[in-house]
Amino acid sequence: DTAVSQTPKYLVTQMGNDKSIKCEQNLGHDTMYWYKQDSKKFLKIMFSYNNKELIINETVPNRFSPKSPDKAHLNLHINSLELGDSAVYFCASSQVGGPGQETQYFGPGTRLLVL
């Protein structure tokens, strides 16, 4: 009964390919996030969706496109992968409004390696 799950856990691919990472949460939250953790462990937010609407969009290349089919899912599609995209991508969720709204719950991460 994992709260925030991500698939795949590991992803190895060639430069130039297109790939997707999926995230699902069963916490009933209405807000989901994508973070990127680089090789130096630095964590930076990329996107956030609230009830399927984009509310945070940091300076991220257009090759990255998030999609939220419903509030329990937030997928990340990456076009034309580059070496610099190699990182760990974390999904997180929270419930905006009410007690605990400030707390985000993180998934296990997807380790992407671009060769």
Place this chain on the structure above:
Amino acid sequence: AQSVTQLDSQVPVFEEAPVELRCNYSSSVSVYLFWYVQYPNQGLQLLLKYLSGSTLVKGINGFEAEFNKSQTSFHLRKPSVHISDTAEYFCAVSKASGTYKYIFGTGTRLKVLA
């Protein structure tokens, strides 16, 4: 804008010794503060958070942190560490209202030695 500084990238400490991991933040508005732990090859787990009220916050696994507004600090402490505490520790800040976007520090690797 908010920012977070974790001055120590690595902290080695012997088992059963006390430890303090330092976190300083910068913000022109009220903030919430968090400590998350990342065990090897795992996601982030919330240790504790400061929202308001008492400046001493107790978290899971025997950790506590003290919010100091004048020094803009939120240092994490544990009186006696275990081997199992070896992990990466992240301090994070968010605005206390609006969109709760986390700004993370660069992390501190705690290495507990036998």
